[in-house]
Amino acid sequence: MYEKLLSPAKVGPWELANRVVMPPLTRSRADGEWVPNARAAEYYGQRSSAGLIICEATQISPDATGYPRTPGIWSAGQTAGWKTVVDAIHAGGAKAVIQLWHCGRVSHPDNQPDGRQPMAPSAVKADKQVWSDKAGGLVSVPMPRAMTEEDIRDVIASHRKACENALAAGFDGVELHGANGYLIDQFASSNTNLRSDGWGGTREKRMRFMEEVLRAAISVYPKDCVGIRLAPYGTFNTIDDDDALAKYKAMLAAAEKLGLGYVHIIRPIVSGNMQVGASPLDRAAIEIARELFSGTIIGVGGYDAASAEDDLQAGRIDLVAFGRAFVGNPDLVRRIREGIALAESDPTTWYAAGDAGYIDYPPAG
Numbered sequence: 001m002y003e004k005l006l007s008p009a010k011v012g013p014w015e016l017a018n019r020v021v022m023p024p025l026t027r028s029r030a031d032g033e034w035v036p037n038a039r040a041a042e043y044y045g046q047r048s049s050a051g052l053i054i055c056e057a058t059q060i061s062p063d064a065t066g067y068p069r070t071p072g073i074w075s076a077g078q079t080a081g082w083k084t085v086v087d088a089i090h091a092g093g094a095k096a097v098i099q100l101w102h103c104g105r106v107s108h109p110d111n112q113p114d115g116r117q118p119m120a121p122s123a124v125k126a127d128k129q130v131w132s133d134k135a136g137g138l139v140s141v142p143m144p145r146a147m148t149e150e151d152i153r154d155v156i157a158s159h160r161k162a163c164e165n166a167l168a169a170g171f172d173g174v175e176l177h178g179a180n181g182y183l184i185d186q187f188a189s190s191n192t193n194l195r196s197d198g199w200g201g202t203r204e205k206r207m208r209f210m211e212e213v214l215r216a217a218i219s220v221y222p223k224d225c226v227g228i229r230l231a232p233y234g235t236f237n238t239i240d241d242d243d244a245l246a247k248y249k250a251m252l253a254a255a256e257k258l259g260l261g262y263v264h265i266i267r268p269i270v271s272g273n274m275q276v277g278a279s280p281l282d283r284a285a286i287e288i289a290r291e292l293f294s295g296t297i298i299g300v301g302g303y304d305a306a307s308a309e310d311d312l313q314a315g316r317i318d319l320v321a322f323g324r325a326f327v328g329n330p331d332l333v334r335r336i337r338e339g340i341a342l343a344e345s346d347p348t349t350w351y352a353a354g355d356a357g358y359i360d361y362p363p364a365g
């Protein structure tokens with residue numbers, strides 16, 4: 001059963017114990033200064049029988065913050081916190097990658113460390129609400145200000161610094177968040193990037209930000225230790241490109257050109273953290289990735305062990321990530337191996353503060 005899923009894999013320089021990946025899962029449990037704490041090390045350590053753990057979306061700079069209590073990796077304190085997380089992951093045998101993000105327009109002054117107005121490629125508001133601890137409820141995101149050339153250069157430099165900190169914390173690699181309507185996706189998409197300078201106006205120029213950020217990452221890490229997450233046809237956070245297929249192909253082509261280690265493809269069956277129903281595009285999205293990208297492909301979105309094994313056996317993907325299942329099942333790999341039923345997680349504690357629904361899901365038996 002699930003022979004391929006549970007078999008070791010070699011990805012660039014990494015020897016993975018199995019093909020099960022824990023994908024980035026925002027849990028909103030960081031301490032006051034956006035620092036991952038001892039509970040985070042425990043949480044990730046509990047899940048370290050995965051072959052690869054990609055830690056939750058993490059801000060590259062203070063102004064990258066979009067939501068409450070999400071961790072950063074711009075300061076020494078945060079980097080030290082991450083080191084304890086990485087040590088716990090390595091102690092369990094998994095490789096550790098960190099997902100880096102800048103939320104761009106998907107933010108609110110309440111959630112910015114210094115109450116700033118969020119910035120984005122262009123002044124185009126998202127139709128979106130985010131949680132504010134200050135307001136004690138959901139707040140609509142405001143109109144962002146359009147980034148200046150200097151802002152863009154700063155954000156690229158902050159990505160480089162974040163990668164240096166990730167390396168210092170011991171991460172085996174980094175994943176750029178190119179999906180779900182955050183800053184890279186905002187630059188890449190026609191409805192959020194209305195610029196007419198060197199960073200927008202044509203498909204090629206809209207791709208430039210992603211490429212420059214990736215170049216910053218591969219100036220720190222070997223290129224086969226860098227991946228990018230993509231959401232083909234994704235509309236989460238009110239992304240609406242005028243040619244979503246062309247955008248997806250351009251992103252894959254950039255990943256191929258720069259020689260990245262992996263692409264992490266979110267099947268259109270999910271949007272953000274929600275299942276939205278199977279689509280004929282699910283299979284096509286993965287096939288296009290295989291066609292245009294020669295490195296490792298991680299598939300994610302609505303998989304169970306059986307469908308994961310099918311896609312691995314057919315050679316459509318190389319590794320499979322299980323998102324919601326990893327929240328409630330720290331021992332997911334053992335449950336798959338022994339055919340033990342999976343526990344459901346409680347969505348009301350996905351992003352809540354506190355230990356409940358975080359480090360208290362028990363292993364089976």
Ligand SMILES: Cc1cc2nc3c(=O)[nH]c(=O)nc-3n(C[C@H](O)[C@H](O)[C@H](O)COP(=O)(O)O)c2cc1C
Pocket residue numbers: 023024025026027056057099177179180229266270272273274300301302303321322323324325350351
């Ligand atoms: C609680 C929660 C937090 C998430 N946080 C992130 C995140 O930080 N970055 C990201 O790219 N995706 C995030 N996602 C999406 C998951 O990584 C994954 O793509 C999604 O859950 C679909 O996989 P699944 O069907 O196996 O759950 C999150 C999903 C959930 C449920």
